[in-house]
Amino acid sequence: MGMFCFQCQEAAGCTGCTIKGVCGKTEDLAKVQDLLVYVVKGLSEVGVKAREVGVINKKVDKFVTESLFATITNANWDNSVFITRAKQGLELREALKIEAKNAGADLINLNAAANWSPANDSEMLAKAETVGVLATENEDVRSLRELIIYGIKGLSAYMKHANQLGYDDDAISGFMQKAMSATLNDNLSADELVALTLEAGKFGVDGMALLDRANTESYGNPEMTKVNIGVRNNPAILISGHDLKDIDQLLAQTEGTGVDVYTHSEMLPAHYYPAFKKYSHFVGNYGNAWWKQTEEFEKFNGPILMTTNCLVPPKESYKDRVYTTGVVGHKDLRHIEADENGVKDFSQIIEHAKRCAAPTEIEKGEIIGGFAHNQVLALADQVVEAVKTGAIKRFFVMAGCDGRAKSRNYYTEFAEKLPKDAVILTAGCAKYKYNKLNLGDINGIPRVLDAGQCNDSYSLVVIALKLKEVFGLDDINELPISYNIAWYEQKAVIVLLSLLHLGVKKIHLGPTLPAFLSPNVAKVLIDTFGIGGITNVEDDMKMFFEA
Ligand code: SF4
Ligand code: SF3
Numbered sequence: 001m002g003m004f005c006f007q008c009q010e011a012a013g014c015t016g017c018t019i020k021g022v023c024g025k026t027e028d029l030a031k032v033q034d035l036l037v038y039v040v041k042g043l044s045e046v047g048v049k050a051r052e053v054g055v056i057n058k059k060v061d062k063f064v065t066e067s068l069f070a071t072i073t074n075a076n077w078d079n080s081v082f083i084t085r086a087k088q089g090l091e092l093r094e095a096l097k098i099e100a101k102n103a104g105a106d107l108i109n110l111n112a113a114a115n116w117s118p119a120n121d122s123e124m125l126a127k128a129e130t131v132g133v134l135a136t137e138n139e140d141v142r143s144l145r146e147l148i149i150y151g152i153k154g155l156s157a158y159m160k161h162a163n164q165l166g167y168d169d170d171a172i173s174g175f176m177q178k179a180m181s182a183t184l185n186d187n188l189s190a191d192e193l194v195a196l197t198l199e200a201g202k203f204g205v206d207g208m209a210l211l212d213r214a215n216t217e218s219y220g221n222p223e224m225t226k227v228n229i230g231v232r233n234n235p236a237i238l239i240s241g242h243d244l245k246d247i248d249q250l251l252a253q254t255e256g257t258g259v260d261v262y263t264h265s266e267m268l269p270a271h272y273y274p275a276f277k278k279y280s281h282f283v284g285n286y287g288n289a290w291w292k293q294t295e296e297f298e299k300f301n302g303p304i305l306m307t308t309n310c311l312v313p314p315k316e317s318y319k320d321r322v323y324t325t326g327v328v329g330h331k332d333l334r335h336i337e338a339d340e341n342g343v344k345d346f347s348q349i350i351e352h353a354k355r356c357a358a359p360t361e362i363e364k365g366e367i368i369g370g371f372a373h374n375q376v377l378a379l380a381d382q383v384v385e386a387v388k389t390g391a392i393k394r395f396f397v398m399a400g401c402d403g404r405a406k407s408r409n410y411y412t413e414f415a416e417k418l419p420k421d422a423v424i425l426t427a428g429c430a431k432y433k434y435n436k437l438n439l440g441d442i443n444g445i446p447r448v449l450d451a452g453q454c455n456d457s458y459s460l461v462v463i464a465l466k467l468k469e470v471f472g473l474d475d476i477n478e479l480p481i482s483y484n485i486a487w488y489e490q491k492a493v494i495v496l497l498s499l500l501h502l503g504v505k506k507i508h509l510g511p512t513l514p515a516f517l518s519p520n521v522a523k524v525l526i527d528t529f530g531i532g533g534i535t536n537v538e539d540d541m542k543m544f545f546e547a
Pocket of ligand 2: 242265266290309310400401402428429430453454455488489491492
């Protein structure tokens with residue numbers, strides 16, 4: 001039997017990858033990832049029972065969060081990591097059962113996933129063949145279960161970043177396990193699964209708010225910032241992914257070594273934080289979104305540190321220069337672990353950089369960003385005035401992900417063709433489709449307001465809620481805001497569910513609708529929330545302005 005995966009926007013033929021992932025995922029890797037998700041479901045069921053009797057095991061919570069994060073698209077390519085984790089999950093599950101039983105938990109009638117114990121590795125691998133997405137036969141139930149699981153995977157990523165900075169929320173961990181466990185329950189109706197999907201959106205908002213608090217209390221509020229996109233003549237390290245704690249440690253350890261630091265893709269917003277601006281060796285952003293890494297890592301010349309997704313399987317030409325940390329991994333790359341206090345020693349990357357040439361310049365100039373909620377609210381008077389006078393007629397939320405599909409050029413064209421009185425609100429790596437276009441400003445307000453990483457979509461929500469309050473509106477949908485969102489991986493799924501939970505209607509998703517939405521589930525989303533896809537720039541522009 002082959003593999004089956006349809007969790008990202010690149011799913012082959014808009015249906016699912018069955019022989020090899022378009023992302024590069026092999027059949028073996030797909031199966032061990034399926035296995036780990038299955039183990040997490042069983043562990044989560046025991047976790048729910050344990051919570052019912054007041055037992056909260058933080059090791060279990062951390063394990064669930066990190067394991068799901070590791071299965072996100074383009075996060076971890078190392079089969080052995082998933083096998084080791086599956087074994088750890090089974091051990092944790094049995095230990096938790098004892099703890100829960102001692103506290104009076106009723107562990108009778110658990111699902112098979114919570115009781116299954118393989119005798120050896122081959123039994124484990126045999127199980128992997130039978131527990132993938134297609135194990136759920138009913139197409140609509142499968143669709144809703146996977147929609148929930150992908151949302152929880154996205155949320156797990158944001159929770160991991162918050163946890164790194166010492167922030168946690170027991171209610172979110174509890175919900176993540178409740179939701180994973182619910183995907184084992186054959187008695188739940190479609191309506192109950194839809195309700196759970198929307199509840200995931202509520203916890204998505206809470207998770208992004210928690211991470212926002214973790215980031216801003218640790219590193220200050222993002223500020224309007226001009227980021228250099230050219231290079232200097234020193235050897236350098238390129239850091240990518242989403243983990244701010246990693247860049248914090250890297251900047252501190254590289255200070256005074258003669259080695260510069262540049263950001264790539266989703267790490268660009270690190271430049272907006274006051275805590276990182278103080279470093280004179282924090283030079284700028286190199287390159288574009290994740291999918292350009294195969295070409296840009298080659299030209300960078302120095303070592304690269306991947307802190308999270310998106311890691312593309314590395315090319316021979318530069319793979320000896322790529323390091324991974326956290327949940328990201330690949331068998332051919334060196335991995336840096338944290339010590340028991342969360343401290344990471346990056347000295348081997350720094351020494352590596354010293355042996356390398358300075359980066360090859362690929363562009364010059366600067367980009368502007370840092371428009372998270374605090375900065376935009378500081379400009380609120382100006383923004384409100386511009387809306388009242390008609391200088392700004394409409395906002396377009398174009399947050400989300402970038403990707404290699406040619407059809408995504410739609411977003412560049414859309415940004416270029418927007419009327420000059422429209423402002424783009426963005427977050428996530430989707431911005432690389434238009435953040436170097438020089439779209440100008442409206443009375444000093446740039447026409448592309450970049451809030452930061454994909455999780456900073458939370459900021460866009462805060463801004464929208466503030467505008468609703470200022471204009472005295474009852475409904476967020478009465479604002480002159482349209483949503484034309486690009487998605488790729490599972491973090492975008494939790495952002496979408498969060499927006500739905502907040503009552504945002506008529507969100508357009510592209511470049512294609514998720515393959516994991518069955519026709520009936522898609523219909524529910526269309527009928528209830530007015531969700532739609534995209535067509536071509538001209539027709540969509542008309543549709544948005546007539547809506
Ligand atoms: Fe295919 Fe996306 Fe799954 Fe990769 S993550 S195998 S591209 S659906
Ligand atoms: Fe990009 Fe992977 Fe989604 Fe954080 S780095 S947004 S795709």
